[in-house]
Amino acid sequence: MLTHLQISNFAIVEHLDLSWHQGLSTITGETGAGKSIAIDALLLCLGERADSQSIRAGHARAEVTASFDIQHHPIAKTWLQAHDLDIENECTLRRVILKQGTSRAYINGTKVPVQQLKQLAQYLVSVHGQHAHQALLKPEYQRDLLDASFESELPRQKTHDVYHCLQTLHKKHDALQQAREQRENKRQLAQYQVSELDEYAPIEGEFASIEQEHKILSHGQELRTQTHQLLNRLYDADQHAIFGQIQHVCAAIAEMSEVDEQLEKISTLLHEAMVNIEEASGDLRHYMNDIPVDPDKLYHLEQRLSQGIALARKHQVKPEDLSIRQQQLHQTLTALHQDDEQMQSLEQAIQNTQQDYLHAAQTLSQARQEAAGLLSARIQQSLAELCMPDCQFEIRVVCDEFQSPSPNGLDQIEFWVSTNPGQPAQPMGKVASGGELSRISLAIQVILAGRIACPTIIFDEVDVGISGPTASAVGQKLQQLGGSTQVICVTHLPQVACQGHAQYLVKKTTDGDATTSTMLYLDKAGRIAELARLLSGSQTSLKAIENAKELLTI
Missing domain, CATH: 3.40.50.300 (P-loop containing nucleotide triphosphate hydrolases)
Incomplete structure (x- = not known):
């Protein structure tokens, strides 16, 4: 205080x-x-x-x-x-x-x-000025006054919480909905790209292998010719071949080593060279015989390489990374499908939460209707004590389930009064004077004082x-x-x-x-003098003083 x-x-x-x-x-x-x-x-x-x-x-x-x-x-x-x-x-x-x-x-x-x-x-502090009672004419203020009379905050808090949960779901749904067109375009592009790559079916490490095989096939005849020439020089040209010449030298050295044993080591090395040349010639002959010459396969490899290079350029990656790009696009498609599933899940959650909100709002409305009856009776009794004995006071609560949700429920709340006998009740703003509104406001304040924070x-x-x-x-x-x-x-x-x-x-x-x-x-004397002034004006009379004393003893 x-x-x-x-x-x-x-x-x-x-x-x-x-x-x-x-x-x-x-x-x-x-x-x-x-x-x-x-x-x-x-x-x-x-x-x-x-x-x-x-x-x-x-x-x-x-x-x-x-x-x-x-x-x-x-x-x-x-x-x-x-x-x-x-x-x-x-x-x-x-x-x-x-x-x-x-x-x-x-x-x-x-x-x-x-x-x-x-x-x-x-x-x-709550301040009520000379015209503060005009707030009584506002529907939201009337609603707050009625809600202040509740024994429990639970119905109103439940409605408030479910409403904000519903709003959060709507915001998420709207965000997904706004991105839906962009997401659909992205999905279509990803689907096309995935189909294209799935048709090409890149295999990790395949491109380097294809390049190597293509290089060999495209140079097969040249390799065969060169290998044949080398075999002739190395082994097949009899005494003119390198093998034959070393064989001749080796024989001469062998004869010389009979005279000088120091040449035996050289003779051994030359024999080893002959063995190596003979073995290398055999391997080279096998290589020459195995050189592939397959125009159909070469054409197929060329097509595969060209398609891979074109796809790599299209996707702005290296050809050897096409399989990685394919995996990324599959992941993108999966994520986009998950967005669609999330949209469906959100729509279902919104539907369920709307039902929860409707149930909470109906429960709140029922609580308000019960509270309205009790509060109306107390206000009417209090108004009678405020010299409005013929005043009929009613709080009307109408639940409109077709209106947009709000954190305060679905109720239309209005204070209705009849201030004169025989006069039908009407909305308070149409029939109550300023003085009557002031007394109604005071009556409500007194009743709700214990609940006002x-x-x-x-x-x-x-x-x-x-x-x-x-x-x-x-x-x-x-x-x-x-x-x-x-x-x-x-x-x-x-x-x-x-x-x-x-x-x-x-x-x-x-x-x-x-x-x-x-x-x-x-002090008491000062109060008597001031009350007497209020009663009689500037000229204070003995009668006014007596009246003032009487007022203070009431």
């Missing part, structure tokens, strides 16, 4: 230092005294737009500091801890406005973006347009609301002001050169 508010040089406030209490605190003062300035200053700390025009004349800056006790407010504590801004059970917001038009924001002494003030503010509620003259017994009833309702949460109410009605557990008076003074607004905490 709000515990302290300090204001410096804001509007017509020079300096203000106030402590606040649990329960209902009322703020009163003469018209134009600036009863709402403290609320406006607090709004700055809650992240509202800063305006350099709000700086007090003659000063370079304005500063507002608000302190909160969050000991029993785990949501705010969790938020602060998540942003590394927590300090035990306290929270201090500070806003500085500079003459240059800029502003600075602080949470627990740490400078932060203004947006973070707004994020945290929703967990600390915000620890401080501020009403800025929401009692405009009411008086007499209705004003007393409104004051009592505000006091009842103050029993479960901190309530701060700016009012001009004594019947409301007297219900406060604490009361503050706003006064405006001037010395002719400058105007200053101050706010004072009133």
Whole structure:
């Protein structure tokens, strides 16, 4: 709850230092005294737009500091801890406005973006201005009020979760769908390329082998001729062949070695040479006889090589890598087929999740219809206590299963009222006046106070347009609301002001050169005097004082 508010040089406030209490605190003062300035200053700390025009004349800056006790407010504590801004059970917001038009924001002494003030503010204070009850006319606000009355968050949370699951599936499906044409073109090209390579059927290492075999076949006759010539020179030309000449030399050396034994080693080497030449000649003869001459096979190899080179150029790879390219294309086709399977799987998942969503939304709608009956009865009873005894109040919940899914279900929720006997119920915005809307809003706030996470509620003259017994009833309702949460109410009605557990008076003074607004905490005597002023105007009578005392004892 709000515990302290300090204001410096804001509007017509020079300096203000106030402590606040649990329960209902009322703020009163003469018209134009600036009863709402403290609320406006607090709004700055809650992240509202800063305006350099709000700086007090003659000063370079304005500063507002608000302190909160969050000991029993785990949501705010969790938020602060998540942003590394927590300090035990306290929270201090500070806003500085500079003459240059800029502003600075602080949470627990740490400078932060203004947006973070707004994020945290929703967990600390709820402000209802003079026209805040107009929010009651918005369908989404009516829905949120009804949902706030639930005993369990489960139906709404389930619908919310399934909806977001459905949205995620739709996004994945849309992404695949958008790429479908491109994927189909890619699949067709890959299928054509795979068919082409499958028909060619490349084998790993085949190209080098084919090249070698083609080289031999294409030079077969030349190899045979050259081999025949070499055999003649090496062995077949009798004494003119190399073998015959070495044989002649070997015989001569053998005769000479009989005279000189030193030549025997040379004779041995020459004999070995003859053996090697004879063996090599035999191998060469076999090679010559085995040289293939097959024009048909040569043609086939030439066709295979030409086709491989052409395919390699087409696929921008080396001919020897065609088998690898073939495997890659098969993998691409497999992946593309898996995309098609994923699309089918997604479509089935979407269908299943849509059924889950419909079931969750129907369950939520049933819970809302049950809650609507209970809440309508409580609101109608509360309105009777607020001097609207003939008001008929009904919350209508219609589930439209044909509308697009939303995170809040499929319900159309609308508040219907009849404010006069015999008048048929109609949508609230068509028949309720501003004062009636204000009372309906207050009745709902009181009923839902225990379920509202915000620890401080501020009403800025929401009692405009009411008086007499209705004003007393409104004051009592505000006091009842103050029993479960901190309530701060700016009012001009004594019947409301007297219900406060604490009361503050706003006064405006001037010395002719400058105007200053101050706010004072009133003791009992001060409250009697202020209530008497509210009852009788500027001329306070003894009767007004007695009435004021009577109001405080009620």
